[in-house]
Amino acid sequence: MTDLLVRLQPIFHDVFDSTDLRIVRESSASSIEGWDSLTHIHLVSSVEREFGIRFALGELEELKNVGDMLDLIERKKAQ
Amino acid sequence: MFAFLPVVVAGYYGLCRAKQGLLAQVWMLLASIVFYAWGRLEHLVWLVVSILLNWAIAKIIARTSDVSTRKQWLVLGIGLNICLLGTLKYAKFILTNLSYIFPVPVVLPEVWLPLGISFFTIQQVMFLVDCYEGLVPASRLFDHATFVSFFPCVSSGPISRVRQLLTQIQRTQGPSAQTITGGLVLFAIGLFKKVVLADSFAQIVDLIFNxxxxxxxxxxxxxxxxxxxxxxxxxxxYSDMAIGIGLMFGLVVPxxxxxxxxxxxxxxxxxxxxxxxxxxxxxxxxxxxxxxxxxxxxxxxxxxxxxxxxxxxxxxxxxxxxxxxxxxxxxxxxxxxxxxxxxxxxxxxxxxxxxxxxxxxxxxxxxxxxxxxxxxxxxxxxxxxxxxxxxxxxxxxxxxxxxxxxxxxxxxxxxxxxxxxxxxxxxxxxLSRRSALAYASLLLVSFLFMNSTKGHDFIYFAF
Structure with a gap:
């Protein structure tokens, strides 16, 4: 799981245009400034490309924080 | 509604307490059908058509393994939902606007818009997409009908997803005293907002907009x-009232x-x-x-x-x-x-x-x-x-x-x-005497307003 978090870090730097940003499992739209619907879809697309997975539409709504995203990536990779 | 709701909630509560989960769901479905057909019986036809159509397509999607065939069924399903909504709600608008370009007289039969068609169409589309993406299984007809027709939400939402609502309906142990009380509080607040506050603003608005x-x-x-x-x-x-009624059934509506x-x-x-x-x-x-x-x-x-x-x-x-x-x-x-x-x-x-x-x-x-x-x-x-x-x-x-x-x-x-x-x-x-008195007063004032002022329909009932 920590490996996944390490791989997510540069994606967040790129999407949020901030190299200072440090994410943890609890990081969410309320703690990261600028995490809105556009950034969310940008983030999702980048994650899909990086991990070679595809999120279902209904799953996107349930991603409340980085931890949810990590769990879902792990489930998708295991399928 | 004020006779219907207590009877339906009491019946549901009784059946749940008697551990008759299946009968409780049948009771809820019957209540939803009566509620929906109350205003205009023929509206029920369109609701039934929509339920049968989407249930059948979801079944086919679930049974089909070939991805492209599944996609074709999904596209067909979404297309049919749009056609149903388009024909009943937008045909006149489209033809009237087309007649400005091609001057042909527009004569259409008068069609009454089925209650909540815009809302339940969205729920059906989400259901088909979730089925296609493998997030939910194709429901039994009985479950799908209970979900789509759920009476507090069918006319104006909140728009629920199968995973949110149906799972709760199937697993519920029934409402508790706490959820019923919470539901009553939300219902009282919602009713007060509508009949006392919103309808007062409506008087000013109607007067000036005329x-x-x-x-x-x-x-x-x-x-x-x-x-x-x-x-x-x-x-x-309205949403508070719908969520409140949901709670009276022990269900959390978004x-x-x-x-x-x-x-x-x-x-x-x-x-x-x-x-x-x-x-x-x-x-x-x-x-x-x-x-x-x-x-x-x-x-x-x-x-x-x-x-x-x-x-x-x-x-x-x-x-x-x-x-x-x-x-x-x-x-x-x-x-x-x-x-x-x-x-x-x-x-x-x-x-x-x-x-x-x-x-x-x-x-x-x-x-x-x-x-x-x-x-x-x-x-x-x-x-x-x-x-x-x-x-x-x-x-x-x-x-x-x-x-x-x-x-x-x-x-x-x-x-x-x-x-x-x-x-x-x-x-x-x-729970205290003070809070009970406060919310009972809200209900009482709302009832008084309902009897003494000119009521307005909920705005979103028109959609």
């Missing part, structure tokens, strides 16, 4: 703000409003206003459209935002006023995005709140106006012009009514801007 040709500046602003509060208190009142007029940007506004529709627009309209592009850019995101909001505007009704409402919000959301990503100047909170609130209020003029002419007349009167100060309300409304409307409007405004929201009140409820 005279838009001679509006003074003050009247135009009064009508604009009054409608802004009317629609919020009306629709959030929240629809979170004090939207306290928002400091349009993006924030749509995260707090009609939340279940907003999620549908973001997840099921905006995301698939933006996914069509290989790379996401700000310009593409703005174009897609405007397109998604145009569709959302049209979803409200077959009129250019709703299309304009959607377009204005799409444009404002795009400006908000550009501001955040490129301009990056932080406005003082009070200024950003003011700009947001003014924009939302003015956009609602298009939502309220029966046609574009009235909308333009009202918007024109908002600008400085010769007749600025005349109110003349006291010539058509008595002084006592003005005083009453002023007091109730002040309560409505304060409730919108300050204090806890309805769901916070219900969640933080501590």
């Amino acid at each position: 005279h838009t040709k001679t509006l003074s500046g003050i009247q135009a602003w009064l009508a604009t703000f009054a409608y802004t509060f009317q629609i919020y208190l009306d629709f959030s009142g 929240m629809n409003f979170d004090a939207p007029y306290r928002s400091c940007s349009i993006i924030e506004f749509w995260q707090r206003w009609h939340i279940t529709l907003s999620k549908f627009i973001t997840v099921y309209l905006y995301t698939p459209m933006i996914r069509c592009f290989k790379q996401v850019s700000l310009v593409k995101a703005c174009i897609v935002t405007v397109l998604a909001m145009l569709i959302a505007g049209l979803w409200h009704g077959p009129s250019w006023t709703f299309v304009t409402f959607g377009f204005l919000h799409g444009l404002a959301l795009s400006v908000n995005q550009v501001w955040r990503k490129k301009i990056k100047i932080k406005m003082p909170t009070i200024l950003s709140w003011l700009v947001t609130f003014l924009f939302v209020s003015i956009a609602f003029v298009f939502f309220r106006s029966p046609d574009m002419m009235v909308a333009f007349e009202t918007c024109g009167a908002l600008l400085p012009h010769g007749n600025w100060f005349g109110t003349e309300l006291d010539k058509v409304v008595g002084r006592y009514e003005i005083a009453q409307l002023t007091v109730l409007s002040a309560v409505g405004v304060l409730a919108s801007f300050l204090g806890p929201t309805s769901s916070q009140l219900a969640q933080g409820l501590t």
Whole structure:
């Protein structure tokens, strides 16, 4: 799981245009400034490309924080 | 409703206590059918057609393993839902507009719009997509019918997803004393918001919107703000009642409003206003459209935002006023995005709140106006012009009514801007004689208003 978090870090730097940003499992739209619907879809697309997975539409709504995203990536990779 | 609801809740509670889960669900389905058919029996035909159609297509999608065939069935299913909605709700609008280009007389049979068709169509589309993506199994017909027709939500939402609601219906142990009390509290707050507060604003709004040709500046602003509060208190009142009834069945229906007029940007506004529709627009309209592009850019995101909001505007009704409402919000959301990503100047909170609130209020003029002419007349009167100060309300409304409307409007405004929201009140409820008396008083005052003033239908019943 920590490996996944390490791989997510540069994606967040790129999407949020901030190299200072440090994410943890609890990081969410309320703690990261600028995490809105556009950034969310940008983030999702980048994650899909990086991990070679595809999120279902209904799953996107349930991603409340980085931890949810990590769990879902792990489930998708295991399928 | 006031005889129907206690009987249905008591019956459901009794069956759940007797551990008759299946009979309890049958009871709920029957109650939903009676509720839906109550106004007009023939509406039920369209609801049944929609349920059967989507249930059958979901079954086929679930049984098909070939991805492209599954996709074809999904496209067919979504297409049929759009055709059903389009024929019943938009045929006249489309043909009338086409007749301006091709001058052929339009004669259409009078079709009554089935109650809640816009809402249950969205639920059906989400269900088909979730089935196609393997997130939910194809339901049994009995379960699907219970989910779609669930009477507190069928007419105006909140828009629920199968995973949220059906799973609860199947697993529920029935309501507890606590959930029934919480539900009653939300119901009482919702009813008060609707019949006491929203309907008071409605009196001001109806009076002024009937005279838009001679509006003074003050009247135009009064009508604009009054409608802004009317629609919020009306629709959030309805949503509170629906969520409250859901709780009386022991079911958690998703929240629809979170004090939207306290928002400091349009993006924030749509995260707090009609939340279940907003999620549908973001997840099921905006995301698939933006996914069509290989790379996401700000310009593409703005174009897609405007397109998604145009569709959302049209979803409200077959009129250019709703299309304009959607377009204005799409444009404002795009400006908000550009501001955040490129301009990056932080406005003082009070200024950003003011700009947001003014924009939302003015956009609602298009939502309220029966046609574009009235909308333009009202918007024109908002600008400085010769007749600025005349109110003349006291010539058509008595002084006592003005005083009453002023007091109730002040309560409505304060409730919108300050204090806890309805769901916070219900969640933080501590049972005491004082709180019981307070909420019983809300119900009593609401009943008195229902008997003494001219009631208005819920605004969103028209959609």
